[in-house]
Amino acid sequence: MNHVILLALLVATLCYAAPRLPRPKIYGNAIPYKDLDTSNEGTKKKIVLMHNFFRSRVQPTCEMICWP
Numbered sequence: 035m036n037h038v039i040l041l042a043l044l045v046a047t048l049c050y051a052a053p054r055l056p057r058p059k060i061y062g063n064a065i066p067y068k069d070l071d072t073s074n075e076g077t078k079k080k081i082v083l084m085h086n087f088f089r090s091r092v093q094p095t096c097e098m099i100c101w102p
Contacts, residue, residue, distance in 0.1 A: 068074050072081070 069077060072078060
């Protein structure tokens with residue numbers, strides 16, 4: 035009987051001490067729709083700038099994009 039209780043306490047301790055991953059951030063409506071809509075000129079510019087920024091820092095570098 036003592037072994038069962040000891041085993042249960044050990045399992046409970048190990049489960050509690052196991053590292054947990056952080057929960058993902060859920061923004062919901064925190065990002066306005068106009069910032070996600072690609073028909074908006076500002077959004078297009080941000081996409082192109084971010085793409086060009088990251089692609090210029092990898093090997094081999096990629097052709098830069100532009101929004102038609």
